[in-house]
Amino acid sequence: MLEARGLVDEAGHLPRALMTHGYFRLSGYWRYFQIDPSAGRNAFLHGTEFLEVLDIYRLDAELRNLLLEGISEVEVALRASLIANLCTPGGLGAEYLQETTYSDRVDARGRSHRAKLLSDIRDDIARSKERHVRHHRATGDGSVPLWVATEAMSFGTLSRMFGLLADRETQRRVAKRFGYDDGLFSSASSNLRAVAVFRNVCAHHSRIWNRPVQQDQPRLFSGAFAPGVRPRDFVGAPWGVISVLGHMVMQVRNDTTFADAVHRLVTSNSLYWQGVSDPSDA
DSSP: TTTTOOOBBOOOOOHHHHHHHHHHHHHHHHHHGGEEEGEEEEETTTTOHHHHHHHHHHHHHHHHHHHHHHHHHHHHHHHHHHHHSSOOOOOOOOOGGGGGGGGBOOHHHHSSSHHHHHHHHHHHHOOOOOOOHHHHHSTTTTTOOOHEEEEEEEEOHHHHHHBBBSSSHHHHHHHHHOOOOTTGGGGGGHHHHHHHHHHHHHHHHEEEEEEOOOSSSOOOOGGGGGTOOGGGGGGGGGHHHHHEEEHHHHHHSSSSHHHHHHHHTSSHHHHHHHHSSSSOOO
């Protein structure tokens, strides 16, 4: 069927690729090589080689793995920073469960963000099968100190903890760990949230290439990009979130190795770079 629509498979990779990766996953990539699939015009552009599609698919998988490496470093650093700044020295580490630790904001329907956060924290801890978490649940009053509890929390929960912190000075100290000083402080919460959401895209092996970022967009700033690059050019593009992540990892590692590796990968193929920096919603 695909070859009848004009897809060329001279190297013979198509049958194995379909068996390994599945028609539906691959179709999310080759639709950008078709005339107008949204209008039912599924014929391929003249001369489209399946190997081109496969190269893009493989680059996307490589990028997801690389981004997860960086995201994991940011997540661990966020755990450590929250512990260092929220826990009273010599205390029980239970401040994170107190309502007064967080601002009480509401969503458009009037539902409390604080109540939802505290409920999700308790759920994360209750679900954990980690031995150290189970130990604390089963002893004393069952409370789990923050330095243990963070190991059971998702990145999304951690980012919301940071965003709802009531004490601005505590929040500033955590933000500074990721390079968000006074001038950038107001962007820290949005950007940690954007990275946490993007982490789910990578962890679920979803497509990054030609994927518009329509929700939980980061607040872009010049320090996350190369000199002379305009951040506004990447609003709604994966490269915007990736650049923000690269800046965070640079603060954690104190070097540019991660950002450099990501840039080399995405620019190794001009078509791939186009789909990451200026996605098309085909």
